[in-house]
Amino acid sequence: MGSIIGKPMDENMKKQQEFMLQTQRLLLERQIQMQNQMREKMMAMQMGRARDMFMWFSSFYAVTAVLCIIGARHRRGAVIPLLPLTFILGYQYDLAYGNKMMRIRAEADRILDDEALMLEMPHGLPTYSTIEAGRLDQKDKERLTKSNDLFL
Structure with missing residues (x-):
């Protein structure tokens, strides 16, 4: 009598274990996908911010170079450091009070849409x-x- 009841219970237990394994596998795969998408979005935000920062620094460099050349000709060295400081102040103001985060977010969206290959994991997910x-x-x-x- 024990073997009659035990056999269906063993089959049910095996089915239950397979179901649990499939559920765990699905949950793990979804978690991996979610974490990867969050990682890609964070990377895109970092790249957007870096590109925005590069634009500011390249402007800073260009103006400083021009002023250094002009300052070398006229020997008015005291005024030259004020302009780079003004760029740094403007950058910080834009970050704190302007729409910089919206521009960074727009750049991150563009990166996600147009340059998704740059965000892929080495050896895939x-x-x-x-x-x-x-x-x-x-x-x-x-x-x-x-x-x-x-x-x-």
Whole structure:
């Protein structure tokens, strides 16, 4: 009598375990996708900010170079440092009170839309199988380390 009841219960348990494994796999894959999309968005924001910063610094460099050349001819060196400081002040004002974040966000959107290849992970996204293989490798290394410690 025990084998009659036990066999369907074993089958149900195996089905339940397979369902749980599939659910965990799906959850892990969704989590990987979500984290990757968030990473891509953060990278795009950083690239947008870096590009905006480059535009400011290139303007700063161009004006400073011109003024240095002019200052060298006229020997009026005291006025030259004021202009670069004005650029730095203007940048900080724009960041704090202007629409800089909107421009950075627009640049990040453009990067996400037009330059998505720059945001891809090396070797692609991790998959369930690569994560599981890494987990098993780590488990084997720990087991080997423990066994090696016994001999030392």
